[in-house]
Amino acid sequence: xxxxxxxxxxxxxxxxxxxxxxxxxxxxxxxxxxxxxxxxxxxxxxxxxxxxxxxxxxxxxxxxxxxxxxxxxxxxxxxxxxxxxxxxxxxxxxxxxxxxxxxxxxxxxxxxxxxxxxxxxxxxxxxxxxxxxxxxxxxxxxxxxxxxxxxxxxxxxxxxxxxxxxxxxxxxxxxxxxxxxxxxxxxxxxxxxxxxxxxxxxxxxxxxxxxxxxxxxxxxxxxxxxxxxxxxxxxxxxxxxxxxxxxxxxxxxxxxxxxxxxxxxxxxxxxxxxxxxxxxxxxxxxxxxxxxxxxxxxxxxxxxxxxxxxxxxxxxxxxxxxxxxxxxxxxxxxxxxxxxxxxxxxxxxxxxxxxxxxxxxxxxxxxxxxxxxxxxxxxxxxxxxxxxxxxxxxxxxxxxxxxxxxxxxxxxxxxxxxxxxxxx
Amino acid sequence: xxxxxxxxxxxxxxxxxxxxxxxxxxxxxxxxxxxxxxxxxxxxxxxxxxxxxxxxxxxxxxxxxxxxxxxxxxxxxxxxxxxxxxxxxxxxxxxxxxxxxxxxxxxxxxxxxxxxxxxxxxxxxxxxxxxxxxxxxxxxxxxxxxxxxxxxxxxxxxxxxxxxxxxxxxxxxxxxxxxxxxxxxxxxxxxxxxxxxxxxxxxxxxxxxxxxxxxxxxxxxxxxxxxxxxxxxxxxxxxxxxxxxxxxxxxxxxxxxxxxxxxxxxxxxxxxxxxxxxxxxxxxxxxxxxxxxxxxxxxxxxxxxxxxxxxxxx
Numbered sequence: 079x080x081x082x083x084x085x086x087x088x089x090x091x092x093x094x095x096x097x098x099x100x101x102x103x104x105x106x107x108x109x110x111x112x113x114x115x116x117x118x119x120x121x122x123x124x125x126x127x128x129x130x131x132x133x134x135x136x137x138x139x140x141x142x143x144x145x146x147x148x149x150x151x152x153x154x155x156x157x158x159x160x161x162x163x164x165x166x167x168x169x170x171x172x173x174x175x176x177x178x179x180x181x182x183x184x185x186x187x188x189x190x191x192x193x194x195x196x197x198x199x200x201x202x203x204x205x206x207x208x209x210x211x212x213x214x215x216x217x218x219x220x221x222x223x224x225x226x227x228x229x230x231x232x233x234x235x236x237x238x239x240x241x242x243x244x245x246x247x248x249x250x251x252x253x254x255x256x257x258x259x260x261x262x263x264x265x266x267x268x269x270x271x272x273x274x275x276x277x278x279x280x281x282x283x284x285x286x287x288x289x290x291x292x293x294x295x296x297x298x299x300x301x302x303x304x305x306x307x308x309x310x311x312x313x314x315x316x317x318x319x320x321x322x323x324x325x326x327x328x329x330x331x332x333x334x335x336x337x338x339x340x341x342x343x344x345x346x347x348x349x350x351x352x353x354x355x356x357x358x359x360x361x362x363x364x365x366x367x368x369x370x371x372x373x374x375x376x377x378x379x380x381x382x383x384x385x386x387x388x389x390x391x392x393x394x395x396x397x398x399x400x401x402x403x404x405x406x407x408x409x410x411x412x413x414x415x416x417x418x419x420x421x422x423x424x425x426x427x428x429x430x431x432x433x434x435x436x437x438x439x440x441x442x443x444x445x446x447x448x449x450x451x452x453x454x455x456x457x458x459x460x461x462x463x464x465x466x467x468x469x470x471x472x473x474x475x476x477x478x479x480x481x482x483x484x485x486x487x488x489x490x491x492x493x494x495x496x497x498x499x500x501x502x
Numbered sequence: 503x504x505x506x507x508x509x510x511x512x513x514x515x516x517x518x519x520x521x522x523x524x525x526x527x528x529x530x531x532x533x534x535x536x537x538x539x540x541x542x543x544x545x546x547x548x549x550x551x552x553x554x555x556x557x558x559x560x561x562x563x564x565x566x567x568x569x570x571x572x573x574x575x576x577x578x579x580x581x582x583x584x585x586x587x588x589x590x591x592x593x594x595x596x597x598x599x600x601x602x603x604x605x606x607x608x609x610x611x612x613x614x615x616x617x618x619x620x621x622x623x624x625x626x627x628x629x630x631x632x633x634x635x636x637x638x639x640x641x642x643x644x645x646x647x648x649x650x651x652x653x654x655x656x657x658x659x660x661x662x663x664x665x666x667x668x669x670x671x672x673x674x675x676x677x678x679x680x681x682x683x684x685x686x687x688x689x690x691x692x693x694x695x696x697x698x699x700x701x702x703x704x705x706x707x708x709x710x711x712x713x714x715x716x717x718x719x720x721x722x723x724x725x726x727x728x729x730x731x732x733x734x735x736x737x738x739x740x741x742x743x744x745x746x747x748x749x750x751x752x753x754x755x756x757x758x759x760x761x762x763x764x765x766x767x768x769x770x771x772x773x774x775x776x777x778x779x780x781x782x783x784x785x786x787x788x789x790x791x792x793x794x795x796x797x798x799x800x801x802x803x804x805x806x807x808x809x810x811x812x813x814x815x816x
Contacts, residue, residue: 150757154776161565178780182562274667275758330648333665333672336756338647396565462779466759467584474669474761493583500578 111142112402114168114391115156120147123359123423124227131415132406139409141402160184160394167397168406171223173214173387173453177460180217186393186400189220194408203408208430210451214388224407225388225428227419229454230441231281232373234343234351234358239369247374251286251317254377258326261349269321270339270348273332276470277459279477281352282321284455287314290380293452299490300458300469303498306491310380315476315483317378322479332478337361344369352376358437359424371437375444384444387454388428468493557787562780575788585789588765592793595677595766596741596800602681603737604730607688611696611726612718614689615704624693627686638679639750642667646675646751667751669763676751676764680744688733695729696722724813731808738800742793743768767793 114132118125125147136143146166159165161182171179179185192204192212204212207225215225237244248254261268272278288296291310298305305311321327328339328348337360343351344361346369351357358371365371375384391410393403411429419427426434426442434442445451459465472493476486557575561568579585610627614620645651646666653663666675699721707717723730745768752760759765759773767789773779774786 158563158565158781161563163565181780182566274672274752274761275756276761277758328648330663330665330668333646333648333668335643335647335667336753338643338649462773463782466773467582467762470759471584471762478669496581500581 111144112168112399112406113144113166113397114146115153115166116145116147117150117153117170118147119149124419127415127418127422131410135406135409139402139405141405157182157184160396163396165394165397167394167399167403168391169394170389171392172229172389174455174457174459176215176217176222176453177457178462179392180219180222184392184395185217185222186395186397186403187219188222188224188393188404188407191224191404191407192221194404196408196411196413199412203411206411206429206431208446210386210445210448211388211428211430213451214386214453215390223388223390223392224411225390226410226416227389227423228426228428228442228445229355229387229389230385230426230445231285231352231354231376232441232444233376234353234371234373235349236346236366237370237372239346240349243374244372248377250377250379255320255324258321258324262324262326267328267348268326269328269350269352270343271327271331271334271351272336272339273327273334273474273478275336276474278336278353280455280470280473282477283314283318283473284458285352285376285385286317286378287311288385288452288456289376289378289383290314292381292383292450293456296456296458297460299494300461300464301498303491303495306487306494311490312483312487315486318473318476319479319483319486322477332474355426355438355441358435362424373437373440381450382448383450383452384448385454386445386448386451390428464494464497468497553787554791556783557791558784560782560784563783571784575784576792578785579788579792584762584765585767585770587762588767588770589792591673591764592742592744592766592768594673595680595744596738599677599680599684599741600734600737602677603685603688604734606681606685607692607733608718608723610685610689611692611722612714614693615696615722620693624686624690627689629686630683631687633683635746635750636754638683638747639754642679642751669761672751672761672764676748679747679751680741683747684737684740688737691733692726692729695726699725724810727808727810728812731805734804734808735801738804739797742797742800745769745772 114128116125116128118128120126120129129145129147132143132145135141153169156165156169157178160169161184165184171185192202194203195201196203196206199206203224207215211225211228212221214228215221215223235243243257248257258268284296287310295308295310298308299311328334328342331339339348340351340353340357340361341364342348344364344366346366358365375382391407393400393407397403413429413432416427416429416432419425420432420435424435424438426438426445430446433439455465458469469490472486472490475481475489476483481489556568558570558572559568560571560575614623617623643650647653648663648665650666652666656663665671703721704717707721712720744766748760748764748766748769752758752764760769771786771789774782774789
């Protein structure tokens with residue numbers, strides 16, 4: 079009896095372990111179902127749009143779909159799961175994640191989808207997506223994901239309260255500083271800044287440098303210590319230092335916990351906020367009555383490059399249903415679906431022939447007419463260790479006035495050189 | 503002991519029978535131990551050894567190739583400012599936080615023993631422990647923002663507002679938050695030990711005129727020392743894993759990285775394995791091994807410092 083118990087115990091344990099192993103390594107059970115695990119929440123406008131889209135696709139194509147909305151935090155281990163062959167067929171991705179997924183060979187190349195017809199429209203995927211939008215969704219192997227939304231950065235203000243800005247936005251850095259000085263003189267706080275979020279603080283240096291110098295000018299700082307010696311880097315740092323010294327941000331902005339500053343901006347307490355195109359929809363519940371959101375591009379001179387980033391769906395290269403996933407992507411780009419990105423999610427749609435919501439028309443126009451474009455953070459955030467451990471903490475010192483522009487350049491150069499020397 | 507008795511069983515008994523007659527405790531040894539041993543080896547020992555192996559490689563996770571790095575991951579830690587800062591922060595949290603937590607705990611043990619409604623006070627002190635850090639994170643904004651409740655209250659008192667969550671003060675605020683959320687747990691633990699001390703001992707002390715401090719020093723502390731030793735080890739282990747409270751005070755709710763001034767090793771590890779970057783499991787594992795070793799040393803030290811002759815009531 080005793081032996082029997084022991085054998086049974088060990089047996090049960092062994093079975094348990096085998097069962098675990100089997101569950102983890104056998105993708106066979108999902109062969110017939112197109113799986114998508116969303117980084118959107120089910121209650122977000124995008125979540126609702128995407129749910130309806132998948133339902134329609136399932137109905138019309140006869141493909142079974144398994145859609146789960148896990149939110150941003152639920153997909154944190156997505157790349158590890160996909161690398162081990164366990165991830166969903168379709169996943170959410172964006173321009174700033176291109177490099178990460180490409181480095182791990184996780185995304186299926188989608189150039190063949192470009193030639194696919196968008197159902198019922200007589201146009202191909204390539205026809206409906208502008209060049210800069212396709213470029214923001216591509217890596218060196220071609221199209222890496224199919225975008226539904228365009229994101230960009232701009233200076234946001236209330237046109238109802240500041241018709242002067244709406245009529246004649248600042249055309250040069252000097253104009254911009256002159257406006258800040260006027261606002262300050264009139265007793266207003268010119269800029270609201272959620273200073274505890276370092277990747278929002280860095281919008282200033284990044285925008286000034288890359289809008290003037292064009293694509294690659296920030297990225298170079300991450301890959302080559304000598305790039306820090308270029309005069310335009312010092313010039314951009316001096317402009318940020320000028321903002322810090324001028325006292326244009328709200329008092330103690332470095333201690334303001336997100337989203338207090340953008341909420342106060344929405345309430346009309348600060349004139350300007352430099353932020354992404356999602357700002358208006360993110361602050362919608364807080365907007366004061368009668369606010370008319372508008373934007374202008376931060377004037378930095380030079381190439382006047384405009385940021386173009388995209389959000390969309392990538393196909394897991396190791397997924398079980400690559401063909402069905404690609405079919406879904408052409409289906410999803412139908413005008414009636416992409417329109418909802420504008421009307422429900424209040425974002426700029428990826429198709430140029432679908433108008434953006436009113437407050438984003440200026441950005442959509444800037445993107446369409448830009449002579450030069452660059453991608454989100456100029457791809458400099460691709461090396462997250464450099465970005466999070468070296469660059470952002472250093473920029474925080476600059477924008478908070480702890481160091482001057484010359485020290486920023488010197489420290490940046492040294493820190494980057496050290497980092498590159500010790501990198502894997 | 504039982505086996506000794508059996509060995510002296512009548513010589514006529516055949517050896518087989520002697521085996522069958524082994525006492526229950528000995529017979530049950532392997533069947534009872536084995537499942538735990540298998541589970542422990544499979545779920546803890548093997549993954550730990552694997553983690554050590556990973557720390558000697560560069561690896562992005564299952565499905566990607568592992569490249570041998572030898573001790574390079576450890577050497578890289580030495581030259582990494584972000585890791586050094588997070589490492590120092592972790593120990594400052596463990597030591598300064600520990601000093602404050604046990605300072606308050608001892609104070610509570612002195613004061614709470616004879617207060618009316620002490621069970622209620624104890625429950626109130628324990629409450630922060632069960633509030634989720636997500637809720638705390640949301641509340642922090644209201645309280646500590648430049649125009650938050652705390653600065654408004656300071657204004658009423660005629661004091662200057664402070665940039666609490668700014669890079670210079672945020673770490674101190676985190677220490678404060680940690681003390682606030684953890685003290686109740688240790689008070690609950692220690693007070694249960696205090697409650698088991700017979701009241702007559704304190705009555706005797708009062709009769710001979712012992713002050714409250716003397717009562718604490720000569721009665722309460724020696725008789726609760728065992729529980730304190732365990733609590734101190736628990737604190738060391740927990741404080742080296744501090745993670746979510748840092749996010750709650752800094753970037754909680756966004757995908758951002760907390761300022762260097764506030765990072766702990768656990769936060770640093772997290773940013774290497776999650777957050778849409780290529781996971782750097784080798785470097786993260788090296789951090790884990792370093793912290794494990796230091797934890798072991800600290801626990802040994804804590805055990806040594808808190809080792810006393812056990813005082814028992816007759």
